[in-house]
Amino acid sequence: MTTDNAYRVDTTSRLAQWRIDNLASCTYRKSDPFKIGKWNWRLVIEKNRNLYIKLYPEISGLTKETPPIASFIIRVVSSLGGRKALVHPEIRDKQLKTSDDFVWALEVPLTGKFIIDLEFLDLKTASTNGGESCSVWTEGLTQKDLRSTAISSLGKMLSESIHTDIIIHASDGSMGAHRAVLAARSPVFQSMFSHDLKEKEMSAINISDMSIEACQAFLSYIYGNIEEQDFLVHRLHLLRAADKYDVVDLKEACHESLLEDIDTNNVLERLQIASLYRLEKLKICCMQYLVRFGKIFDILEEFDAFIKTADRELIAEVFNEILSVWKGF
Template identity: 30%
Template sequence: MAPKRPRVSESQYYTNDDEEVLSSSSRWICETVKACHVFKVEGYSLAKGIGVGEYMTSAEFSVGGHDWAIVFYPDGLTEAAQDYIAVYLKLVSPGEVRATLEFKLLDQTGKGKHGIQYFTRSPKTFTNNCFKGWPKYMKRSKLETSSYLRDDCLSIHCTVGVWKTRVEEEKHYVIPVPPSDMSQKLKSLLESEIGSDITIQVGNEFFKAHKSILAARSPVFRAMFFGLAGNPDMETVAIEDVDPFVFKAMLLFLYSDEFPKARDLSDPDFVCTSTTITQHLLAAADRFDLARLKLMCEANLCEDITINNVATALVLADQHQCLQLKTACLNFAAKPENAGEVMKSDGFADLAESRPSLLIDLFETSAVVNKN
């Protein structure tokens, strides 16, 4: 006889292809239900002589579906503790309960400085008529000269926290969800020109696009088409001072939210390095208020700083408020092993002429680097 398979608290169901379609699980949950009760003893001086081991109880109160009562011994619980008052919590209802308890005396002066606080750090197990508390809660002589006793009245505050547990079963239907293809669909929409309603002239090239998509992605295009001075009915618009291949790369980002691939950052009529193209793209991103694309360009340029391009990148960073790129360029150029070669580069002469304030920044950075 084959051995029986052990039962487990979690189960899984599979199709013939071993593809999970349904799983179940359970969890054990422990919660604390808390409530407070104040037991006010009026005429404390009269109650004080009832005798050792004698007590008075509060009215019953309910916490967590169980009934409780506060038990107060004004003359002490035992002969050994007769100089102390004792306070206890009693479970009145039947059954077994785990609970925490806390006692404190309320200040009778109205200043709110309650004290003599006793509490359990972990739950205690109560059974019917079970008492738990402190036999030497407070010395009677101290109580009678404290702010907790005024006009022959004493207020005992008790907080009960009943532990409740339950087991919950959860079922999860596992349905495979493919990754989003939104960017691919939008790029296809751009490439197919389906539904295009705007033609953008950049240099000698023309790009068909969708005004709604451009406006949703760029505040500049939104103002151009739908702003107070915009024209939602325009069919063509010319963009100046941007190279067509740079605009194409930016357009692909607008539709895909992805940094353009290397093949998108090339143009046979515009011979330059990918770093230079990224610099142009950063300027376009700043012009059309594309913060995400601008940061992408900035991050790429920070990773590709060299002796030959650091001066140009520094000027670009200063022009377009790219603080991280500016800091990276200054730190690179200020290094003793780089400074001499940077000053010989073609870009450094342009920097000194167009942005003389950057020379001050460079000298200050050099002073810090050399000091360290």
């Protein structure tokens, strides 16, 4: 490891890893800054009688005004004698301001190479008006982008079924909508209404591959009044609908959202979704999470099932990534 690399922390959306090749010659090491959420972070190792690991945000105007409230899991993974991990008890909603706010003392001596693995479960900012803290990863789609009176009125047209002129039939229910709005937001809908197709003649669209709740979320996005929680709950259905009806901004919103909470429980599903819907950033992040960040070792049984059923080309890409990483060691 070069001198520069000795301080570098590798990151993905919520995961950071600091690789330590040799600590015998020093008693103190501070990482380069790395960004997760809104803040730049530092990891520090102090070697005395015990080994101390510290995590804190860099001092800045943002940190002083809105110090992060962090939930995270931190591990030390050693390759000595097999891949062994020391895991700190999960931290929940801890406000971090200084280098003394989180200190982990390891009484077990570490030799050889090891990795400090830091996975953020959530990051929040305290409310300035005394309300509840707000996660930086779920800050409002509606609050940021959908504030205008015109958009609110458009949403009201849907929610109150004002002068609807077409019926949407989902798998377990129906609701009214407006041809003009659908056509303006989707070239597929526009084509349906512009040509002599059955949808134009019957004033109805069958979306049988979506439940009524998912369909309502889809239409709410199109009309601009979707709630953040509905977006998160239905985002896989929304992604499929966005791809099917060519709603480009919705597909990108789902893509960005799926990048933000990759973990061992969903990474293989996300990888297949990325391949199916041609989401290149998501595919790269999933493969990095599995291979470069070593999370494949945590889900070997699930990965074995994955390689038996997944697309052959996708499996080949994963193994090419594995070979590429191994060549680097």
